[in-house]
Ligand SMILES: CC(=O)SCCNC(=O)CCNC(=O)[C@H](O)C(C)(C)COP(=O)(O)OP(=O)(O)OC[C@H]1O[C@@H](n2cnc3c(N)ncnc32)[C@H](O)[C@@H]1OP(=O)(O)O
């Protein structure tokens with residue numbers, strides 16, 4: 001594991017000194033958005049795709065990650081000749097507002113108190129705020145209309161918010177493994193994660209920098225619990241079954257209570273500890289809250305179709321059969337809402353036993369769906 005710490009990295013970014021008005025009413029200034037691009041912007045500036053990352057992703061989409069040294073989270077999807085073909089499209093990926101990989105977030109110095117980070121005083125962020133911050137970058141790049149916006153999970157929420165808030169800017173939209181609102185079950189999972197962080201003695205009311213420690217134990221437990229929801233029973237069984245790591249009987253012949261007995265325990269601990277090395281607890285709180293607040297119908301008497309009335313964006317909704325976090329039933333609600341809005345919408349349910357994270361893994365049917373939808377839309381948009 002690379003020993004680089006998140007704060008040691010200089011991320012490519014744009015700085016907007018005027019900042020932006022947040023949905024909560026707070027004016028956040030300055031605003032910094034860290035981003036990466038792949039491919040070449042066409043002379044007509046008509047081939048741009050914004051890819052939106054999920055809860056713990058970041059802008060390092062299709063290159064070696066500077067912290068982990070691993071390939072970017074969608075390296076198998078984005079690149080020359082790949083389903084999101086950078087020989088053809090110009091891909092932009094931005095770290096979300098509130099994140100911890102270079103965009104303005106709780107770890108940044110607050111402008112009003114010298115030498116202090118925002119911590120838990122960082123203003124609440126919504127998915128729309130994230131998208132409006134991304135639009136600052138898209139505008140600055142001189143792109144008047146995006147060919148497409150694509151993303152999974154919380155990235156899918158941003159896709160929907162892009163299409164709802166800036167309908168004339170989005171030609172094609174691909175919301176993957178997502179929902180028109182964050183469900184009660186998902187808010188509940190997020191709350192368990194947050195409580196795990198709060199229960200850590202190193203949490204210190206969110207001012208953990210004062211102690212020179214981070215709430216590593218709580219953040220790791222939060223990730224361990226959340227990671228189970230990203231998989232499926234079949235995926236966990238296939239990976240580990242009931243395999244044991246060590247003999248559960250100690251030298252005295254008693255069954256052990258403690259330690260990593262089963263492989264799956266060891267795996268989850270590994271997921272938890274590696275997460276702590278790349279993520280900030282206050283960002284985790286900010287971003288999980290943004291997901292919880294997401295509800296396309298909230299300002300429309302609960303009707304998620306209303307933001308899309310009159311839309312000309314063409315949509316392709318994707319869900320996975322074994323995703324129990326954002327199940328197909330929620331994707332269907334989205335499809336029905338878009339149908340009621342008379343949108344141009346297709347809906348693909350991919351047969352997969354890999355759970356919610358299937359969108360990050362090798363699923364040939366999914367790859368074909370992404371490639372097919374973008375190629376078809378590009379023909380209609382008359383791109384290259
Ligand atoms: C979507 C976005 O916007 S970006 C966010 C996506 N990235 C993440 O979520 C990062 C963490 N998540 C993961 O790694 C996810 O499981 C995935 C979906 C990205 C990858 O899935 P898979 O390829 O199936 O990997 P898997 O879940 O098996 O994890 C492999 C890791 O577990 C470790 N592991 C496997 N078995 C064990 C075990 N018995 N004990 C301990 N560690 C184990 C491997 O060594 C490997 O570690 P490494 O990642 O440090 O190299």
Ligand SMILES: N[C@@H](CCO)C(=O)O
Nearest residue numbers: 054055056057153230
């Ligand atoms: N595992 C991914 C997807 C979660 O929705 C992440 O951590 O961002």
